[in-house]
Amino acid sequence: MAEKSPVSRRTFVQTAGVATAAAVASKYVAASPAILKVKAAGAEVKYGFIGPGSRGARLMERHLTKIDAGRCVAVCDVYQPNLDAAAKKIGTNPDKYNDYRELLARKDVEAVFITVPLYLHYPIMRDALLAGKHVFCEKSLVFKPEEYHGLKKLHQDNPNLMVQVGLQRRYSLFYKLAEEMIRKGTIGEITHVFGQWHRNTNWRRPLTDASLEKQINWRMYREFSGGLTAELASHQIDIADRMIGESPLYVQGVGGLDYFKDGRDIYDNILLDFVYPSGKKFQYSSITTNAHLPYGGLKGMPEFGEMIKGTEGTIEITLGKSMWFREPVVAARKEEAGKAKENWVAGSTVSTVKAGDGFPLLLPDDEITENDSFLQRELKFARRWLYSKGVMVPEEEVDPEYAELKSFLECVRDKKPENIKANIEVGLLDSLGVMLSNKAMDEGRRVYYAEIDKMGVAT
Numbered sequence: 001m002a003e004k005s006p007v008s009r010r011t012f013v014q015t016a017g018v019a020t021a022a023a024v025a026s027k028y029v030a031a032s033p034a035i036l037k038v039k040a041a042g043a044e045v046k047y048g049f050i051g052p053g054s055r056g057a058r059l060m061e062r063h064l065t066k067i068d069a070g071r072c073v074a075v076c077d078v079y080q081p082n083l084d085a086a087a088k089k090i091g092t093n094p095d096k097y098n099d100y101r102e103l104l105a106r107k108d109v110e111a112v113f114i115t116v117p118l119y120l121h122y123p124i125m126r127d128a129l130l131a132g133k134h135v136f137c138e139k140s141l142v143f144k145p146e147e148y149h150g151l152k153k154l155h156q157d158n159p160n161l162m163v164q165v166g167l168q169r170r171y172s173l174f175y176k177l178a179e180e181m182i183r184k185g186t187i188g189e190i191t192h193v194f195g196q197w198h199r200n201t202n203w204r205r206p207l208t209d210a211s212l213e214k215q216i217n218w219r220m221y222r223e224f225s226g227g228l229t230a231e232l233a234s235h236q237i238d239i240a241d242r243m244i245g246e247s248p249l250y251v252q253g254v255g256g257l258d259y260f261k262d263g264r265d266i267y268d269n270i271l272l273d274f275v276y277p278s279g280k281k282f283q284y285s286s287i288t289t290n291a292h293l294p295y296g297g298l299k300g301m302p303e304f305g306e307m308i309k310g311t312e313g314t315i316e317i318t319l320g321k322s323m324w325f326r327e328p329v330v331a332a333r334k335e336e337a338g339k340a341k342e343n344w345v346a347g348s349t350v351s352t353v354k355a356g357d358g359f360p361l362l363l364p365d366d367e368i369t370e371n372d373s374f375l376q377r378e379l380k381f382a383r384r385w386l387y388s389k390g391v392m393v394p395e396e397e398v399d400p401e402y403a404e405l406k407s408f409l410e411c412v413r414d415k416k417p418e419n420i421k422a423n424i425e426v427g428l429l430d431s432l433g434v435m436l437s438n439k440a441m442d443e444g445r446r447v448y449y450a451e452i453d454k455m456g457v458a459t
């Protein structure tokens with residue numbers, strides 16, 4: 001029988017009864033990024049953007065053009081086509097620079113977005129902090145052990161300057177709910193996390209001029225890149241650390257360059273094991289020759305996801321979808337003890353879940369509250385029923401990428417460093433995981449996190 005394709009909540013709202021849909025949709029529209037246009041005088045952070053290549057252009061076009069907390073006044077790129085395209089995309093008539101130091105010299109620039117290749121993150125971030133700018137830098141925050149120590153020191157010396165790393169899952173409601181469920185013990189004691197990012201793609205970008213190979217395809221060369229570990233695993237290493245709630249003790253792994261024999265020197269497949277002081281473990285893989293995602297709860301989602309296993313349940317999660325499962329053995333035991341009808345608290349929401357059945361994590365919008373009208377309540381019940389049948393999936397109303405950028409500009413504007421979720425500590429621990437994983441694979445041994453104390457420091 002053909003599978004029914006899940007429909008999103010938005011689609012459902014569109015096809016629901018007109019009066020009900022209008023009532024509920026009006027709330028969603030009010031929260032929609034596209035029309036957030038209320039602007040207080042002097043409330044804009046003036047920012048510069050350095051390195052608007054593929055990632056930068058996406059952040060600009062999809063999100064920054066819709067965020068009123070900041071205004072782009074300057075753009076810098078060494079590659080003229082990207083510079084010109086970015087200045088046009090952002091639409092604020094920014095000044096254009098080829099040398100980032102000229103951009104940093106501008107007094108009116110309060111903050112910078114840095115989306116250059118990994119090997120340039122630290123030198124540009126360092127100069128930006130020394131010039132007194134707040135920094136949003138893409139992951140992985142730093143590339144080498146000496147940069148890890150250097151950034152730590154710079155931050156200690158300039159504690160008022162904010163640093164945020166581009167780990168957008170830190171701004172996802174699904175991940176927040178998962179973390180809350182875990183802390184409340186909903187899936188018992190966590191013992192293992194599994195994660196994968198499996199692709200069936202090459203990574204090679206086409207060139208118009210062969211001499212630009214290393215400039216355009218920097219990702220494929222160790223001189224400039226941390227490979228799959230930095231580009232993909234970094235997101236999920238942060239998830240494992242966050243859900244487990246510890247920093248790893250050591251990492252071990254194997255990497256290979258077995259398929260793409262085209263001159264690149266990074267691994268095209270990696271397998272990693274992280275062991276935490278409590279004995280909890282995170283097992284990770286990233287390959288480039290097969291994209292199948294085997295987690296049943298994440299059916300329909302592409303390439304990447306994580307599975308968090310506890311003694312009483314499992315959470316399967318990715319950007320855009322999350323399911324949880326009660327552990328049948330535990331559920332049966334509770335049923336025997338006469339607790340079959342108990343409510344299971346998931347974050348701020350409550351639902352009754354049958355053992356073995358997966359159930360989506362419910363976002364706050366799906367919560368039934370006292371203030372709901374009859375129609376709102378009916379619609380929520382209907383949605384939840386459709387979720388439970390797998391014909392509709394809950395959807396985050398705000399894209400975590402939009403949320404991370406808006407939050408950064410608001411933190412700078414309101415001088416609220418404490419509100420940065422993907423902060424410098426998160427970014428440093430995450431890039432430490434990346435560096436040590438690569439070392440573990442290169443040297444074929446366990447690499448202890450404590451080794452960083454002696455790595456990259458002058459002796």
Ligand SMILES: NC(=O)c1ccc[n+]([C@@H]2O[C@H](COP(=O)([O-])OP(=O)(O)OC[C@H]3O[C@@H](n4cnc5c(N)ncnc54)[C@H](O)[C@@H]3O)[C@@H](O)[C@H]2O)c1
Pocket residue numbers: 050051052053054055056076077078079082098100115116117118120138139140166167168215216230231
């Ligand atoms: N958070 C995410 O999900 C995510 C996704 C994709 C990429 N990234 C990260 O974003 C960063 C950039 O990746 P990308 O794919 O956009 O790379 P890219 O090569 O497409 O873009 C990098 C840009 O930086 C420019 N550049 C290089 N040297 C420069 C210099 N000295 N001064 C100014 N500009 C310079 C390049 O010309 C290019 O336009 C990487 O660190 C990557 O890991 C993050």
